[in-house]
Amino acid sequence: MADLTNARWRKTTRSGSNGGNCVEVADNLPDLVAVRDSKDPTGPVLTFTPAAWTSFTGQVKRAR
Numbered sequence: 793m794a795d796l797t798n799a800r801w802r803k804t805t806r807s808g809s810n811g812g813n814c815v816e817v818a819d820n821l822p823d824l825v826a827v828r829d830s831k832d833p834t835g836p837v838l839t840f841t842p843a844a845w846t847s848f849t850g851q852v853k854r855a856r
Contacts, residue, residue, distance in 0.1 A: 801816040
């Protein structure tokens with residue numbers, strides 16, 4: 793399991809401002825990008841390599 797002790801979480805730019813449906817990302821960790829649901833900060837976390845995260849976000853942007 794990844795050590796997320798020093799993770800600095802931020803809401804993604806596409807998260808809503810109404811307090812719901814928010815995704816948080818921690819991209820300050822070496823060799824790791826972590827993603828979680830802001831409504832459940834102690835819940836499950838998805839982790840990606842930086843290359844996989846770049847690929848994922850690129851695909852999402854192209855799909856819009």
